[in-house]
Amino acid sequence: MNAVAGARALIVMGVAGSGKTTLGEALARRLGWPFKDGDDLHPPANIAKMSAGQPLTDDDRGPYLAAVGDWIDARRAAGEPAVVTCSALKRAYRDRLREGRAGVAFVFMDVDPPTVAARLADRRGHFFGPGLLASQFADLEPPGPDEPVIEVEGALPTPRQVDQVMGALARSG
Numbered sequence: 079m080n081a082v083a084g085a086r087a088l089i090v091m092g093v094a095g096s097g098k099t100t101l102g103e104a105l106a107r108r109l110g111w112p113f114k115d116g117d118d119l120h121p122p123a124n125i126a127k128m129s130a131g132q133p134l135t136d137d138d139r140g141p142y143l144a145a146v147g148d149w150i151d152a153r154r155a156a157g158e159p160a161v162v163t164c165s166a167l168k169r170a171y172r173d174r175l176r177e178g179r180a181g182v183a184f185v186f187m188d189v190d191p192p193t194v195a196a197r198l199a200d201r202r203g204h205f206f207g208p209g210l211l212a213s214q215f216a217d218l219e220p221p222g223p224d225e226p227v228i229e230v231e232g233a234l235p236t237p238r239q240v241d242q243v244m245g246a247l248a249r250s251g
Contacts, residue, residue: 085183086159087150091166092187093214095194096232098163104240106161116164119145133213167217186221189232
């Protein structure tokens with residue numbers, strides 16, 4: 079399935095600390111597309127919950143996923159492509175984000191737990207603490223071969239990740 083062909087919205091996905099924002103910003107610059115850090119779309123209740131060290135539930139994620147979808151829809155209504163970050167850990171979340179939105183593809187940041195743990199330990203001033211990492215990997219359902227996804231090795235330098243995504247987009251037509 080060549081589901082990334084014609085992609086007009088890229089959702090950079092993966093566990094917290096995988097490098098979604100760094101890659102998303104770099105991709106948006108290279109493509110000349112608007113970018114949104116999905117963390118900015120979390121409802122205050124979600125941020126408070128994660129700041130308190132509590133993982134989000136599926137119910138908690140509902141309004142967040144709606145906000146990510148609304149941001150993509152607003153870009154589309156303006157005739158603009160889009161790059162946005164969103165953990166999109168479960169297949170159901172990705173299905174919800176694609177529903178009724180042709181041209182949405184995912185960029186999966188594939189990173190091992192020790193690498194992410196080291197990154198989170200070094201991160202300061204973010205509401206998502208290292209104590210929540212296990213819940214992220216527990217919830218992660220890596221994208222299947224039938225999903226519109228470009229897999230990126232999260233430990234690579236950002237310029238190489240961008241090149242991987244650009245190459246996949248070019249090959250997809």
